[in-house]
Amino acid sequence: MLEAGTEGYQELVVTMEDTALAAGSGGLRVLATPVMCALMEKACWKSAAGLLGEGEDTVGISLSVRHVAATPVGMKVWCKSCLTQVEGRKLTFHVEAYDEAGLIGTGEHERVLIQAQRFQEKADAKRKPEKGKE
Numbered sequence: 001m002l003e004a005g006t007e008g009y010q011e012l013v014v015t016m017e018d019t020a021l022a023a024g025s026g027g028l029r030v031l032a033t034p035v036m037c038a039l040m041e042k043a044c045w046k047s048a049a050g051l052l053g054e055g056e057d058t059v060g061i062s063l064s065v066r067h068v069a070a071t072p073v074g075m076k077v078w079c080k081s082c083l084t085q086v087e088g089r090k091l092t093f094h095v096e097a098y099d100e101a102g103l104i105g106t107g108e109h110e111r112v113l114i115q116a117q118r119f120q121e122k123a124d125a126k127r128k129p130e131k132g133k134e
Contacts, residue, residue, distance in 0.1 A: 001051060002086050002113075008047025008093075010039050011078035014071055031071040036079075036105050037063055040095040043081040044109050048091060058091060058111040059119065065107035071099040081109070089113040 012018065018035045020026030025034055041060050048058050071077055077099045085092040089112050097105035 006047050006083040008043040008081035010043040013076050014073050033067045036097050039079045043079040044093040047081055057116040060111050062110040067105045069104040075099050
């Protein structure tokens with residue numbers, strides 16, 4: 001059961017593929033903001049995933065982040081998430097990211113509980129032309 005206080009954790013060691021230069025979000029060899037955001041989102045998703053019913057999943061709907069410090073290649077980064085609110089199908093998380101020198105990012109992330117198969121089918125249907133519009 002999803003309850004406020006549920007925590008999550010994810011980590012990585014920054015490689016060249018994780019840099020702003022590689023991600024196309026800047027020209028430096030430091031952890032890219034999009035990579036930090038993905039790690040934050042993964043911490044939230046994984047923390048909820050083990051508590052869901054069969055056929056359920058969550059999808060992200062909002063992410064508000066501050067990236068406050070740069071992290072070089074080779075340094076370990078970890079994210080901690082805490083589910084702060086459950087409101088119907090909407091889940092709100094507080095997330096923090098750290099490297100070996102301290103805090104590098106904070107934010108809020110919202111996810112929505114969905115029925116995975118129905119959600120996927122609806123998304124896939126967007127590729128199929130409607131009758132009369134071919």
